[in-house]
Amino acid sequence: MASVLRQAARLASSRCLTQLSAASSTSRLGASSYNFSPSSRNASTSSTIKVQLDSNTGVAIMMFQNPPVNSMSLDFMTEFVIAWDKLELDKSCRGIILTSALPNVFSAGLDIMDMYGTTPEHRTAFWKALQELWLKVYGSGKIVVAAINGASPAGGCLMALSCDYRIMIDNPKYKIGINETKLGIVAPFWFKDCLENTVGYRMSEMSVQYGILYNSAEALKIGLVDQLVPEDKLISTATETMIKWFAIPDYARQISKAMVRKATMDKMLAGREADITNFVTFTNKDSIQKSLGMYMEMLKGRKAK
Numbered sequence: 001m002a003s004v005l006r007q008a009a010r011l012a013s014s015r016c017l018t019q020l021s022a023a024s025s026t027s028r029l030g031a032s033s034y035n036f037s038p039s040s041r042n043a044s045t046s047s048t049i050k051v052q053l054d055s056n057t058g059v060a061i062m063m064f065q066n067p068p069v070n071s072m073s074l075d076f077m078t079e080f081v082i083a084w085d086k087l088e089l090d091k092s093c094r095g096i097i098l099t100s101a102l103p104n105v106f107s108a109g110l111d112i113m114d115m116y117g118t119t120p121e122h123r124t125a126f127w128k129a130l131q132e133l134w135l136k137v138y139g140s141g142k143i144v145v146a147a148i149n150g151a152s153p154a155g156g157c158l159m160a161l162s163c164d165y166r167i168m169i170d171n172p173k174y175k176i177g178i179n180e181t182k183l184g185i186v187a188p189f190w191f192k193d194c195l196e197n198t199v200g201y202r203m204s205e206m207s208v209q210y211g212i213l214y215n216s217a218e219a220l221k222i223g224l225v226d227q228l229v230p231e232d233k234l235i236s237t238a239t240e241t242m243i244k245w246f247a248i249p250d251y252a253r254q255i256s257k258a259m260v261r262k263a264t265m266d267k268m269l270a271g272r273e274a275d276i277t278n279f280v281t282f283t284n285k286d287s288i289q290k291s292l293g294m295y296m297e298m299l300k301g302r303k304a305k
């Protein structure tokens with residue numbers, strides 16, 4: 001026990017928990033004090049990220065609006081991180097719901113056009129932005145709930161996996177998973193780690209090799225999402241879930257979260273530069289560029305049919 005506490009103290013001074021503790025305040029609100037009156041809402045909006053913070057409840061809703069499919073472009077990820085940092089610093093915000101402002105898609109994952117035919121410099125900036133986004137969300141001390149209201153492949157799935165709890169609309173047409181191999185590319189180790197941490201070793205072994213996209217019922221069955229709800233209950237359920245989490249004292253929960261996530265975070269922090277080099281080298285290959293080009297053609301051709 002003493003060593004756990006010593007470790008927790010060490011963690012508290014680490015980068016991760018510096019973020020975590022920024023949000024710290026003990027349970028100010030229980031479910032009974034929940035009041036979602038419109039007057040208490042703070043809105044802030046960038047062109048691709050819309051944020052509504054209810055400072056009465058401490059719940060912020062961060063909506064992606066990068067049409068047509070919320071692909072994670074360099075611009076989108078940069079705006080995401082700016083909006084995220086603002087919420088991290090806001091002590092009135094205790095939890096963040098991630099969702100999409102667009103119909104039928106949570107996020108189509110990484111923007112393929114940022115990887116296809118771009119310069120190594122551009123891809124370096126792109127990958128750094130993705131790492132940054134992931135480190136912020138995965139390492140956050142806030143409670144983060146994914147309200148998955150549509151397709152969520154690859155990078156979209158990573159975003160959901162980085163949250164503390166995943167609620168998805170109960171609709172078989174929405175798919176989620178780490179499908180990179182289907183595009184002829186390889187999900188990096190930290191995508192795989194997040195998946196493995198969530199669904200276990202064997203399931204992720206199958207999942208990453210086959211590049212499986214699961215429908216909502218299958219995703220629930222393997223534990224990739226925690227709950228399914230009808231579309232009209234998604235945000236209310238996410239908000240109610242958040243309020244329940246608020247009953248746990250922040251500091252104890254944050255330290256516990258950091259302990260559980262430390263190994264995965266540390267692995268990324270230690271391998272960050274190598275991970276960028278791998279990505280740039282990998283995407284420099286003609287064969288990979290060809291795969292990405294063919295995939296884009298396929299996506300566009302599908303629409304033309």
Ligand SMILES: CCCCCCCCCC/C=C\CC(=O)SCCNC(=O)CCNC(=O)[C@H](O)C(C)(C)COP(=O)(O)OP(=O)(O)OC[C@H]1O[C@@H](n2cnc3c(N)ncnc32)[C@H](O)[C@@H]1OP(=O)(O)O
Binds near residue numbers: 069108113296
């Ligand atoms: C040795 C190891 C080293 C490791 C090196 C690392 C290597 C790289 C790792 C990369 C990691 C992560 C990868 C990703 O996240 S890749 C992205 C994967 N995403 C997908 O496969 C999703 C593709 N999209 C879809 O399936 C569908 O679009 C949708 C999300 C289900 C929505 O369907 P829809 O019918 O509503 O829309 P659709 O008509 O298909 O698309 C509308 C337009 O949007 C364009 N588009 C779709 N997805 C993307 C995307 N990800 N990036 C860019 N553009 C996208 C699509 O082409 C349409 O465009 P247009 O209107 O025709 O111009």
